[in-house]
Every structure is written in C-alpha cells, then in structure tokens.
Amino acid sequence: MDRIPATRLSRLLTGWAADGPGALPRLLADALRELAERGDVAPGTALPSQRALASALGVSRSTVTSAYGLLEAEGRLESRHGSGSRLRASGAVGEPVGEGRLASFGTRDGVVDLSSGALEGLPAVADALDSLSGRDLSAALAGDGYLPYGLPRLRELLAEQYRADGLPTSPDQILVTAGSQQALWLITQGLVEPGDTVVVEDPTYRGALEALRARGARLVPLPAYGSRPGAAGATDGHEDGPAALARLTGRIRPRLVYLQPAVHNPTGRAMSAPTRRAWAAVLAERGLYTVEDNAYAELSLSEDGAPPPLAAQLPDGTAATIGTLSKLYWGGLRLGWIRASRPVIHRLAELRKSVDLSCPVVEQLLAVRLLQGLPEARARRRAQLRERLAAAERLLTAQAPHWRWERPAGGSALWVELPGTDAEATAQLARRAGVLVVPGPAFSAVDGFRSRLRLPFAARPDQHDPYDRHDPQDRLAAALPVLLHSADRAGPVR
Numbered sequence: 001m002d003r004i005p006a007t008r009l010s011r012l013l014t015g016w017a018a019d020g021p022g023a024l025p026r027l028l029a030d031a032l033r034e035l036a037e038r039g040d041v042a043p044g045t046a047l048p049s050q051r052a053l054a055s056a057l058g059v060s061r062s063t064v065t066s067a068y069g070l071l072e073a074e075g076r077l078e079s080r081h082g083s084g085s086r087l088r089a090s091g092a093v094g095e096p097v098g099e100g101r102l103a104s105f106g107t108r109d110g111v112v113d114l115s116s117g118a119l120e121g122l123p124a125v126a127d128a129l130d131s132l133s134g135r136d137l138s139a140a141l142a143g144d145g146y147l148p149y150g151l152p153r154l155r156e157l158l159a160e161q162y163r164a165d166g167l168p169t170s171p172d173q174i175l176v177t178a179g180s181q182q183a184l185w186l187i188t189q190g191l192v193e194p195g196d197t198v199v200v201e202d203p204t205y206r207g208a209l210e211a212l213r214a215r216g217a218r219l220v221p222l223p224a225y226g227s228r229p230g231a232a233g234a235t236d237g238h239e240d241g242p243a244a245l246a247r248l249t250g251r252i253r254p255r256l257v258y259l260q261p262a263v264h265n266p267t268g269r270a271m272s273a274p275t276r277r278a279w280a281a282v283l284a285e286r287g288l289y290t291v292e293d294n295a296y297a298e299l300s301l302s303e304d305g306a307p308p309p310l311a312a313q314l315p316d317g318t319a320a321t322i323g324t325l326s327k328l329y330w331g332g333l334r335l336g337w338i339r340a341s342r343p344v345i346h347r348l349a350e351l352r353k354s355v356d357l358s359c360p361v362v363e364q365l366l367a368v369r370l371l372q373g374l375p376e377a378r379a380r381r382r383a384q385l386r387e388r389l390a391a392a393e394r395l396l397t398a399q400a401p402h403w404r405w406e407r408p409a410g411g412s413a414l415w416v417e418l419p420g421t422d423a424e425a426t427a428q429l430a431r432r433a434g435v436l437v438v439p440g441p442a443f444s445a446v447d448g449f450r451s452r453l454r455l456p457f458a459a460r461p462d463q464h465d466p467y468d469r470h471d472p473q474d475r476l477a478a479a480l481p482v483l484l485h486s487a488d489r490a491g492p493v494r
Contacts, residue, residue: 003084004041006048006056007424007441007450012040013057024059025066032067033076036087047077047085058425058490112479115436117412117456121330124377128369132362140361148349148357150176150337151364157371158323158337167312167321167339175345176359177352180295180324180336184208186348187291187320187338188215196255199248201241203415203443203452205265205293208258219445220254224267242278249286256289261310262297266443266454267415268408270300270307280313290319295336298328298378300410301386309339317341325367328381335359335367385412385458392457392476399480405455412458415440422490423453429486435479450493453483 013031035041047053050068054061068085071077079085140151149155155171162169177183184207192198194216200208202221212219222244245257259279261271271279283290292310300307311319324336338348352358370377389407392414396403404417418426423439430437440449457476 003046004048005447006052007439007447009041009048009053010056010424010428011439011442013428024063025070028057028059028063028067029070032071032087033074036076041087043088045087047087049084055422055491055494056424056428058422058429058486112435112475112482114456114475114479115438117454117458118331119327119381119412119458121332122328122377122380124370124373124380125330125333125366128366128373131369132365136365137362140365145361146357147176147359147361147364148353149345150174150359151361151368154364154368154371157368158339161371162309162321162339165308165312167309168316169339172342173339173345175338175340175349175352176364177336177338178356178359179326179334180293180322181207182334182352182355183322183324183336183338184291184293185211186352187322188212188217190348190351191289191291191320191344192217192255197252199245199254199257199288200445201259201264202445203266203440203449204258204445205260205295206438206442208293209443209445212258217255220248220252221445221448222248224264224269240275240278242275242282245279245288246282246286249282249288254288256291257283258291258293259310260293260296262294262307263299263408263410265296265411266413266440267406268411268413269406270302270409271310276310276313280310283318284313284315287318290314292319292321295322295324295327296411297323299381299385299412301382301389301408302410303382311339317344320344325370328377329370333363333366333370335363385410388458389414392455395477395480396455400484413454413456416453416455418451418453418487420492421451421487422493423449423451423487425490426483426487427453429489430479430482433482433486435482435486437479437483 012035013028032041032047036043047068048056050061050064054064057064068077068079071087072079072085076088077085078088149172152171154176155174158174158176159169159171175183175186177186188211192212192215196217197220198212198217199220199222200212201224203224204221209219222241224241248254261276261279263270282288290310294309297307309321311321320338320340322336322338326333326335338345340348393407396405396414396416402419404419405414408414424441427437427439438454440452440454441447443449443454455476
C-alpha cells in the first residue's frame with residue numbers, strides 16, 4: 001500500500017480542532033480514526049512520518065507522536081520497523097474518496113469560509129423562471145420526460161453558439177449534464193481506464209485531479225501555460241506547457257490532455273492567441289485527445305465575449321469541450337454540457353443513464369431562456385467581478401503588502417503567494433481558528449505550490465455566515481487577520 005503524502009492527508013482532515021474541546025493529540029487521533037472508519041483513507045495506508053505531518057498541520061512533532069500513540073494503543077495503528085505506521089479500520093466500505101473539496105459546502109456555521117469561490121445567483125435566473133408558463137412545458141409533457149442527451153431545443157442553441165464561435169457543431173454533438181462537474185466525471189469514467197496516463201497542467205482544477213485519481217489515472221503534470229519566473233502560478237525554471245508536452249510525448253503517449261484554456265482555475269489566467277496556437281499545434285501533430293474545460297469561460301474580466309474554444313483549432317473528433325451555466329448564473333442551476341464527436345457523446349450518454357437518466361426538463365427550459373439573455377448576464381457579472389477584485393486588491397495591499405499575486409484575467413479568486421511561507425500549515429492553523437482556505441498543493445498533481453493560497457474575492461456571505469455584513473470584502477476582511485497570524489506561525493516551506 002502506498003504512503004499518503006502529508007499534504008494530502010492534511011487536506012482530508014477537514015474541520016479537526018476547529019472548535020472542539022480537548023487536547024490537540026486527542027483531536028488529531030479522533031480525526032484520523034474517523035478517516036479510517038469512513039474509508040477516506042484505505043485500511044493499510046502508510047501514514048506520513050511524524051515530522052512531515054507535523055509540518056503540514058502546523059503543530060509540534062510531539063502532538064503527532066502522541067496522536068499516533070493513542071491510535072496504536074487502540075489497535076487502530078500498526079507500526080512496523082522499516083515501514084512506518086499504517087492505519088487499520090473495521091467496517092470501512094468502498095474506495096477512498098477525494099480530498100474533501102466539498103466538505104465545507106452546507107456546513108459553514110461558525111466559520112469564515114473561503115474554501116469556495118462560488119457566487120450568488122444573478123436576478124436573471126428569477127426573471128427567467130417567472131417568464132416560464134405551463135405552455136412552455138406542454139410539448140415536453142407529450143413525452144416521458146427522460147432525455148438522456150438533453151432537451152432538443154437546448155442542444156440546438158448550444159450547437160448554434162459553438163458554430164458562431166467558429167467550431168462546427170450539430171445538436172447530436174451535445175450532451176447536457178448536471179453541471180460541469182458531472183461532465184468531467186463522465187469524461188473521466190468514459191474515456192480513461194485505470195493506469196492510463198493523463199497530462200494535466202500544474203497547477204490545475206482540483207476537482208479534475210480528484211476525479212482522475214479516483215479513476216486510477218497516472219497523472220503527469222506540465223507547467224501551466226504562460227508560466228514565467230516570478231509570475232503568480234508559475235512553475236519557475238521550467239519550460240512552457242506546449243514545449244514540455246512535445247518532449248514528453250517523445251517518450252510516452254498519454255490517453256488525454258486536460259486543459260483550461262479560457263479562464264484557468266486556480267491561477268485566473270487566460271490563454272493568449274499565440275499560446276492557443278502553440279498548444280493546438282502540438283496536440284494536433286501528436287494526435288492527442290484533448291479535454292477542454294471551459295467552466296470558468298463566462299467569468300472572464302474582459303469586455304469581450306467568451307474566447308473561442310480551443311477545439312476549433314484541433315482536428316475534428318479529437319477534443320471534448322466542457323461548458324456550464326452554473327458559474328455565470330448560479331451554482332443552484334445544475335446545468336452543464338459536453339461538446340464532442342457523436343461516438344463520444346453516445347458513449348457518455350449511455351454511461352450517464354446508469355447515474356441519473358437525464359437532467360430535469362424544467363431546468364433545461366429555464367436554461368433556454370437564460371441563453372437568450374447571455375450578453376446582458378455576462379456584462380452584469382463581469383462588472384461585478386471587476387468591482388470586487390479592485391476592492392480585494394486594495395484590502396490586501398493595505399494589510400498584506402508582502403503577499404504577491406498576479407491580477408487574474410477571470411474567475412473569482414486570487415492565486416496568492418506567501419513568499420517563503422508554508423501555505424499548507426497556514427491553512428491548517430487558520431482552520432483551527434475558524435477560517436477555511438485552500439492551499440496551493442490541493443491544485444497540484446505533485447503537491448507543489450507549497451507557498452500559495454487560493455483566495456476568493458467575489459463570493460458573498462450567505463445568510464448563515466456569522467460575518468454576513470454587506471459585501472464579499474467583509475468576509476475577506478474578517479479572515480485576513482487570522483490568515484496573517486497563521487502564516488506568521490506556520491514557518492517556512494520545508
């Protein structure tokens with residue numbers, strides 16, 4: 001059984017010691033035991049060394065030593081000379097899950113939650129819903145309501161949009177999904193086999209890393225596009241992605257390449273036209289299948305519309321493009337899609353039948369209305385994001401002048417560098433003080449970016465948030481002193 005890295009284990013330990021009473025060793029032991037019982041860490045997994053885990057959690061080594069000792073006394077931990085300590089569990093069911101990416105969703109009481117950049121809904125959603133009537137549903141009611149590929153009218157509109165962007169598309173090349181996350185899951189399950197090599201950017205969207213790891217893919221990271229020394233998100237000292245991909249494919253052939261060309265999560269960057277051409281040239285020359293995740297495309301901060309899909313520059317049938325309305329309009333609108341070749345769409349539709357048969361028809365009717373108001377929604381959301389970004393930058397410049405970031409081209413978060421500081425330990429210390437934030441290694445296939453945090457600047461507090469004042473900066477302002485104090489305590493990257 002492989003040893004779990006300390007950074008990954010620390011992210012699975014969500015919520016431990018945030019408010020609970022008791023000594024830290026006991027709280028840590030309880031949290032580790034719970035991971036084993038749930039199956040989040042498979043029985044027999046070798047735990048990190050005491051020193052490594054202490055560093056990742058921002059606690060003393062004696063705290064980890066004591067926690068391991070408590071578990072060993074309970075028979076939950078087995079120590080073997082030369083192979084370290086291994087967890088034992090009874091009653092664990094199923095495979096290990098992801099790294100707690102959605103652990104805070106719906107459980108925000110008592111904390112300042114900066115773990116997600118999800119935005120509040122636009123009023124256009126309510127307006128579109130008010131405009132629907134029974135007559136809009138009458139045609140759909142003539143059928144059984146099971147539409148595995150999606151509502152025909154919605155697929156037609158999406159295909160029309162792709163054609164307008166320079167990518168010839170017919171409705172039967174569109175599969176409507178329950179958000180972009182289901183789209184990504186379907187692609188992972190339908191196109192990747194355990195052991196397949198998948199190329200990802202470093203850093204990249206952590207939901208993609210979790211889905212690919214759960215599928216058993218072998219992840220090969222390449223520097224995120226446009227990397228350059230000193231830039232936020234850069235893999236300093238490394239060549240850019242297209243050149244690195246060309247060198248890599250001289251030795252191995254990956255099953256697919258996963259990219260975020262439009263707006264990149266977590267860096268907030270957008271591919272320039274020359275960079276798109278460079279990627280497209282290598283991908284086409286090597287005949288590589290590309291998964292283009294454009295979930296954040298509509299959150300661009302520019303005045304223009306969403307950039308054209310990278311697939312428009314690739315040979316027909318060699319790419320799958322992911323899109324969604326959930327990021328632009330509202331996370332509660334679970335509506336995404338995949339654009340791909342007809343055989344791939346058919347394969348993925350057959351797979352999704354075993355999961356949920358189809359998306360709700362009423363929600364798809366709502367999406368048809370929303371697509372008709374897309375330019376207005378883009379303008380409103382982008383103006384909102386620009387305003388909130390400016391306010392967040394003023395706040396950080398005043399209170400954390402030694403932190404660094406690159407102004408994003410889009411998205412709802414900053415990719416912040418804490419120079420020389422262990423962001424993993426910072427996040428753990430902040431969590432125990434009631435602030436949830438995601439450290440850089442969560443976005444890396446190799447646990448890199450140890451001095452970075454993703455810091456949302458645009459999410460409004462919800463009605464259950466104890467720091468629900470007036471705007472997103474109130475939440476950030478409430479969290480910032482805790483983050484600064486935690487960073488001071490965390491120490492340097494080791």
